[in-house]
Amino acid sequence: MKKPIRIGLVGSGFMGRTHALGFRSVGAVFDLPLEPVLELLADATQELAAGAAARYGFARAVGDWHALVDDPAVDVVDITAPNKLHAPISLAALALGKPVYCEKPLAPTADEALAMAMAAERAGVVTQVGFNYICNPMLALAREMIEAGELGQIWGFRGIHAEDFMISRRSPWTWRLDPAGGAGAIADIGSHIIGMARFLLGPIDALIADMETVIDRRPLAGRPEEMRAVEVDDQARLLVRFARGCRGTIETSWLSSGRKMQLEFEVIGEKGALVFSQERFNELHYYKVEADGTRNGFRTICAGPEHPPYGAFCIAGGHQIGFNDLKVIEIRNFLTALAGGPKPFADFREAYEVQRVIDAALLSSREERWVRL
Amino acid sequence: MKKPIRIGLVGSGFMGRTHALGFRSVGAVFDLPLEPVLELLADATQELAAGAAARYGFARAVGDWHALVDDPAVDVVDITAPNKLHAPISLAALALGKPVYCEKPLAPTADEALAMAMAAERAGVVTQVGFNYICNPMLALAREMIEAGELGQIWGFRGIHAEDFMISRRSPWTWRLDPAGGAGAIADIGSHIIGMARFLLGPIDALIADMETVIDRRPLAGRPEEMRAVEVDDQARLLVRFARGCRGTIETSWLSSGRKMQLEFEVIGEKGALVFSQERFNELHYYKVEADGTRNGFRTICAGPEHPPYGAFCIAGGHQIGFNDLKVIEIRNFLTALAGGPKPFADFREAYEVQRVIDAALLSSREERWVRL
């Protein structure tokens, strides 16, 4: 008999629903010691919360996140609320010794993220941050290959996360553009490629960044004649150096025409190279240096059951897992850790490290100089 | 308040689990009038059924499919049992007026499939067969474009479904090779591309087929020194003519080295062309004939919320839905029909039509001549 673990979810937007879907599915996909129970959903009002709870299958609803955190029937707090609430909700939950699963970005600055990470470590509980793209079986393969030395000494990294959802000048000013929330594109999407770079190659210890606001005024939502200044970055370009010795570039933009999910990297090593694109995330491109070049070239590895945990979703290769399945894997990782297994890669400490890179990039770009981390 | 609809699932293998996952998720993905309830699961023994019921979240279990069909608490019968049971279970359920959702292939021969389709029509209930690949939003787009005349008059079709899972001569003889179950590769996977051809372009009214058994003996499972003759097709190649006037080719093989899910088509029309591959099923490649060719070429359309029902899974393009999500869409279609909406494309009648093509191919290949349907 599996032990139930009662989930309290704060936030019921797109990402809240994605979490709910993951909790609903995870038990049938993976054989886990814990069985998640959709116990309580909180949103800004009781009405909003109740509607979402019905849709997503939560047993109860509440209009106040404090009540959710304090609720003794909630074992775990799951946060998909607006970014500025990540810290207060997390800190309240951690103070009660409750594990926390929080969406990225963890906090607008590294200082706040550090405070959260330290609170988690004091509490000694499991935390996890939603860098779900690294839960991809092909990313696990890439990391395994790098760590096993299959690429030899690593000589270079090229990473990018570019999309085009802010490309229109008529796209209104939103919370994503609020400088109180931290950086712009580099925080919103760039954090994914920074986290991925760290997942694959470890810490970045120096960087220089060039960030820019391209569309410097945007209309207010619903009041298109009123314009508000944009202060955060639309685009960021970084030269980075990893502590392991290799160097690389990282770029991010939410103004990249035609790009829907250009989260891509190339890892170049002496014995081989890997190329990946999130737009085709069930593939990994691999070049193996061979003495005989006549039959050699980049090969397209197609995700299959030989790439765990793909097989938990489908018994045959080439069928493809989807975005929501990455979230299921993330939740599997979290539940596994809660049951005493290895802690997730992207815990609060990791999210702090990602935020440090972002803060360093902001400083570097402002002062136009290299910054050591 | 949504109306509950109680599901009885027969079979708990890979496909049974995929159905269970779909029923667990569908209510949080789509806003439907019916709420599926995982009521009863049947498998060959009570023990097998009970284990799967616990894993997948069914309330009860039973070791006999007859009991499931007869159970008054089961509103709908869902069949993922071995192929030879499709007909008896379906007919029993239909006799009780219960809707049936059955995996493909519906039956080993067109005659049996027709009997099932007629029983369903007499019963006047909803049926659905698991041709889930056509539930892809990009397939809906392809069909919409064809029907709207965006490709102009259709001049050609090229379809294939090739995989390599039978490529090893050491792969044992299995039920897939049992001639009592019907054809080989053309039934097992070729039915998908036949169904897709019909979905896009309508009925095929003539064909000539060349089918072959390449590996004509395979070892018995667990007794590798004993060989059993293979009588069904490993590969089939067809020239086809559609009732609408265009012609094309259809191929299938389960011996195609390196191919994991080469379910592909090209539709060629006077004003444009579409190219699709299931290995990258969140994409559709489109060429639009334009007067000025200088900036023209095949374009890669990337699935996004503008391609319903992609948006029910994710609010942004490029994130990708997965194989299991196609099943969720299929279940959405089924539940929508149960609630009085449009009937699914692939009902028992459609599965019979696919089977007719397969039977005609067998006849054509045996007699080495064109066959009119």
Place this chain on the structure above:
Amino acid sequence: MKKPIRIGLVGSGFMGRTHALGFRSVGAVFDLPLEPVLELLADATQELAAGAAARYGFARAVGDWHALVDDPAVDVVDITAPNKLHAPISLAALALGKPVYCEKPLAPTADEALAMAMAAERAGVVTQVGFNYICNPMLALAREMIEAGELGQIWGFRGIHAEDFMISRRSPWTWRLDPAGGAGAIADIGSHIIGMARFLLGPIDALIADMETVIDRRPLAGRPEEMRAVEVDDQARLLVRFARGCRGTIETSWLSSGRKMQLEFEVIGEKGALVFSQERFNELHYYKVEADGTRNGFRTICAGPEHPPYGAFCIAGGHQIGFNDLKVIEIRNFLTALAGGPKPFADFREAYEVQRVIDAALLSSREERWVRL
């Protein structure tokens, strides 16, 4: 000191110029015992011939091909004249014991091609037909791999040559559509994929074809209000069986929207597969069956100096040779044979064999039955 060999070129259109370019370059690309001399160019009139001779660098010009053939200063006759002249010019040259290099298609029917091949064999001279696509270094690699058994037993072939240059209904009636010239698309472009299939896998010994005229009337050139019936095929689809035992499909169309040079094949074997497209002809895609699938997939082999004779054009990989370079290789092959080296793959006999397949396809399609060759 290299021995000069004096070329007489009949025809000065696009293909004539391509031949001239090849003869001008070949000596600097390859180290050959013979040095071609651009001796004489013939076209329909002295004026046409003189203009082209000046542009292409021929020493002399003549308005009558008979004079060229008879000219004692012409050692080799090179034919890029209209198709209907291929036979008379070739036969005249062969009667004088002169080697002949002739563009494809050699003749409108297999009977005529056979007569030409027999004349060549009686004369005991070198002949070559312009199936230049098989002169690609990546095709040489493909054939070498197949012959060396690297793909194991061959299980299947899929070939196509599709373009879209006849897609417009306003494209006028041309000599390509003249039934006196033989077949339509299957002769004009399909001959390339038939020849390629033979180059890779040897003789085809049975086929069934489905050919169709899609646009059955076209305007006369310059008189768009007058329509002329089209009798030759716009599209052809074949099921084929090779003498070596494997089977496959071959398709051709000049109505394939968006396709500029879709000369493609897939060769499937027990130990591997090859995929090729002329639109990216400096690449060959190769899948090698391996016990460990975790790092396996189709690899893109990029043409380089390790793939002879690429290195004669460029010392580094990835730089790419072009269409005209394929012609240079073809001319190298011809000159090498003239100097006593191995005879070219595509001589008159080979062109006859290709034509036999085309004739069989015409018969098969007309009588709707399998034809044995």
Place this chain on the structure above:
Amino acid sequence: MKKPIRIGLVGSGFMGRTHALGFRSVGAVFDLPLEPVLELLADATQELAAGAAARYGFARAVGDWHALVDDPAVDVVDITAPNKLHAPISLAALALGKPVYCEKPLAPTADEALAMAMAAERAGVVTQVGFNYICNPMLALAREMIEAGELGQIWGFRGIHAEDFMISRRSPWTWRLDPAGGAGAIADIGSHIIGMARFLLGPIDALIADMETVIDRRPLAGRPEEMRAVEVDDQARLLVRFARGCRGTIETSWLSSGRKMQLEFEVIGEKGALVFSQERFNELHYYKVEADGTRNGFRTICAGPEHPPYGAFCIAGGHQIGFNDLKVIEIRNFLTALAGGPKPFADFREAYEVQRVIDAALLSSREERWVRL
């Protein structure tokens, strides 16, 4: 009657042969007022020169470049000699008022390149430097689209030129690694992407670079036990700002495993984007921002006669031009300028500007700071 122009070629290695091939072909490809005559070839010794002259078709040979420059029968001096000779030969030729066509890199430092550019300007003669990749018809299209505003305001550039020919630690120390010759990878191949960036978007006015020597010792050729220190860059990564206002990245490496010709760029604009790779240089990928995204995506434009001067090589699209054809176009540009037409894009002044960027990168990397040009 075309006017002859007598070419004196210095250097007979791979690039010398490529030039010879170009001069042999150009008159049959393009209709030009000048007809190049292969007059004189110089190399280090009379013997070397005579052998090459015979192979490439030059009338005469000489063992001393001074004699070639001074020869009154030489109208134009073409330099493919080792890099360190570029300046003396060029200056000698320019002093005599002879036009110069010189391979890249023009000089090891910007100062020397400037002296050469100024000498050319004083002489008032045509010069051209061998940045042949920008002679690609698809590059002409890209520039035309940018200049016509089809991409709207340009927001970003990402460029790279990576190869792997120096990847082996056993590859010996060569002249490419001689610091007296200037920089390493950034000069040898990076100059191509810098030149391409300038061709497309104009001057770069600020940059920061991070350059590194990865393999810091290499064996001497023929004496593998003796190692020599490497001082030049193996890899360089730059953040750049263009005078026109947009920013970007430029990378180069000759250690990039698996990359044979990764000369690539992406130009991102408000109304569209272009993506290009030299490994498939007959293609240009174009995204056009459209109001309706349902049928939109990156399209693959395939080079054809509608993209001048492709049509001079082949009358049909998709056939592909090759590396040597790019050189033919470059020579066409040079001869056209000699006949009074527009001057080539990459003259000595342009080569100086490219060299300035390289020098600035060296300074920036050494001092770890932004450098304004």
